[in-house]
Amino acid sequence: MEFMRRPEPEALYGGAAGGGKSDALVIEALRQVHIPHYRALILRKTYPQLSDLVDKSQSYYRRAFPEAQYNATSHVWVFPSGAKIYFGSMQYTKDRTNYQGKAFDFIGFDELTHFEWEEYSYMMSRNRPTGPGTRVYLRATTNPGGVGHGWVKARFITPAPPGTPIVEEYPVRMPDGTEKVLRRARVFIPSSIFDNPALLENDPDYLASLAAMPEAEKQALLYGSWDSFSGQVFTEWRNDPNHYEDQRWTHVIAPFTIPKHWKIYRGYDFGFSKPFSVGWYAADEEGRLYRIKELYGCTGRPNEGLRIDPVEQARRIREAEQNDPVLRGRVIQGIADPAIFDESRGESIASMMERGPNFLHWMPGDHTRLAGKMQMHYRLNFDGEGRPMLQVFNTCKHFIRTIPNLVYDESNVEDIDTRQEDHIYDECRYVLMENPISPPRHTSAPPVLDDPLELHRKAKFLRV
Numbered sequence: 481m482e483f484m485r486r487p488e489p490e491a492l493y494g495g496a497a498g499g500g501k502s503d504a505l506v507i508e509a510l511r512q513v514h515i516p517h518y519r520a521l522i523l524r525k526t527y528p529q530l531s532d533l534v535d536k537s538q539s540y541y542r543r544a545f546p547e548a549q550y551n552a553t554s555h556v557w558v559f560p561s562g563a564k565i566y567f568g569s570m571q572y573t574k575d576r577t578n579y580q581g582k583a584f585d586f587i588g589f590d591e592l593t594h595f596e597w598e599e600y601s602y603m604m605s606r607n608r609p610t611g612p613g614t615r616v617y618l619r620a621t622t623n624p625g626g627v628g629h630g631w632v633k634a635r636f637i638t639p640a641p642p643g644t645p646i647v648e649e650y651p652v653r654m655p656d657g658t659e660k661v662l663r664r665a666r667v668f669i670p671s672s673i674f675d676n677p678a679l680l681e682n683d684p685d686y687l688a689s690l691a692a693m694p695e696a697e698k699q700a701l702l703y704g705s706w707d708s709f710s711g712q713v714f715t716e717w718r719n720d721p722n723h724y725e726d727q728r729w730t731h732v733i734a735p736f737t738i739p740k741h742w743k744i745y746r747g748y749d750f751g752f753s754k755p756f757s758v759g760w761y762a763a764d765e766e767g768r769l770y771r772i773k774e775l776y777g778c779t780g781r782p783n784e785g786l787r788i789d790p791v792e793q794a795r796r797i798r799e800a801e802q803n804d805p806v807l808r809g810r811v812i813q814g815i816a817d818p819a820i821f822d823e824s825r826g827e828s829i830a831s832m833m834e835r836g837p838n839f840l841h842w843m844p845g846d847h848t849r850l851a852g853k854m855q856m857h858y859r860l861n862f863d864g865e866g867r868p869m870l871q872v873f874n875t876c877k878h879f880i881r882t883i884p885n886l887v888y889d890e891s892n893v894e895d896i897d898t899r900q901e902d903h904i905y906d907e908c909r910y911v912l913m914e915n916p917i918s919p920p921r922h923t924s925a926p927p928v929l930d931d932p933l934e935l936h937r938k939a940k941f942l943r944v
Contacts, residue, residue: 483619483669484508488645490666492592492636494622495704497690498679499671501621505588506536508619509565510544512585516562517611520586521579523603525594527569530555533590534567541565570595576602583607585614593626596899597782600628621671624700625709627897630885631782636668637706638881643669670704711887713853713896716860716868719880728866732880735873738762738772738806745769745914747907748816748842750793750829751777754785757903758797759879760807761911769859769870769915773807775800776878776904783901790820794833794840815910818844845910849895852909854919859912861920869917879904 483493483504493501509520524530534555541548541557548559555567566584570576576599587607589595600620609616622632639646645665652660673679673687680687690702696715699708708715723730738744745761755778762770775797777786788796801807820829821844833840846852859870872879882901889897896902 482643483671486667486669488665488667489617490620490664491618491669492620492622492632492666493669493671494592494620495624495670495706496672497623497701498673498676498686500676500679501671502533502590503536503540505590505619505621506533507540509586509588510541512614513545513548513559513563513565514561515611515614518561518563518586518614519584519610520563520565520588521568521584521606522565522588522590523568523570523595524590525569526571529591530567530569537565537567570599573598579603579606583610585610585616587618589618589620589622591626592620592622593624593628593632594622595628597628597631600631601781623709624704624706625711625887627887627899629706629709629887630882630901633706633885634782634881636666640668643667672704673702707884709887712884713886713888714856714860714883716857716862717884719884723866724874727871729862731860731868731871732874733770733871735772735875738770739764740810744807744810744812745911746797746812746814747845747911748797748814748820749903749907749910750790750817750820751785751903752787752789754783755901755903756785756793757878757907758800759876759904759907759911760801760812763915767869767915767917768867769911771870771872771876771879771908773800773804773873774876774878774904778878790829790832791836791838794836794838797840798838813914814840814842815845815914816842817906817910818847843914846913847910848913849909851916852913853895855912855916856905856909858917858919863920869920870912879908883908 483491493499493504505522509522512518512520522533524533537557538550541550545559548557550557557565568579570578573596584606587603589600592600604618607616607618636646645667647663647665650662650664652662654660673690691698693701696708696712697710699705700710718730719732720730724732724734727733743763745763747759747761749757751757755776757777758775759771760773762772764770777788777793778784779786801812816830820842822828823831830842833842856870860868862868874880882904886896886900886902886905889895896905
């Protein structure tokens, strides 16, 4: 009910399993079927995934509107008024053009984290009135995990507590030359199996089934955690502010003064339409690496680059080093994606960045993907004293945002899905491969004090 009464143009209902998300989405689409020109669209990533939604619609729609007809060929419900609700899919990003030129008063995404930002944002342009008197809005449901986990979390979860509207302002230049500031709101409503007593009554074992799942899936589906989910690549990651100062049992630490004799590395991944990424790393006497600074060329929208050329990127990198007292005057070894040395279509990106007043010299990094991924695993592991071999200053916001959200590629299950915002990961990989370490003995981090799993175990112990 909380999800369905929200007035915002965008609302996400999700988190844990068992909250009736798909049911809510299918029923929400019915809200305006009394309007003859009303058009709605409910989307899943692939067509076979739609079958469960269609089955739900068969149950709900026929009971609410016995005269409504479903066309299985066109995947559309036609209601007595003439209103229509379509069921569609978008398996590949290019499939979004199938909806070009169309308008839908209501668009619902089921399992939003299966979609990429480009797909969701494009469909926002299709969300427009089909005639007078309709309400135009988007609704989505999801569990954590999937290729879109990062952008969904950044858009709906991180900016505000659940139930709190997130309002953004967008300046628009009007035809008369004036600028108008428009506002658009969105909100996240969490779901929980404990909100669904009917399910728990009908299937008492369902709660036990969720509790028995592997740890990542249990944290996501039982507790609705957006920090632990199925398919997460770097499950070792831990960001615990309680340990920022003592630097144990966390990968994120407070900045400290870098000794002058420590070696400095600069990793680089080129991007134009996608973000470019630069990371500066300091190596201590034990070979531990610290990411001490970053420069991330993004617009602020998910995975969207600044579209600036290599020479301007070099200028910004050099400027960042000259303005930083830790980096100014230091010998810095630059390691970059070997692709920037390609001269098959003219002057290479590396050559462009080397000439001129912003002279930057790069060495080609080792692009061996699986070996680089394993180096990241090795360095994120904690030793017996609670220290990993890679730590990040808490000022490196984009590293902290993107690395924990990386998921595996479904078709190449040993590697990450490159459709994600993986530019910082690539740039970091080149530096790690320049400083490879052997596999360490794995040590698990202790649970945080408010870990839901620990609370669950303690409650069970007390009951016994």
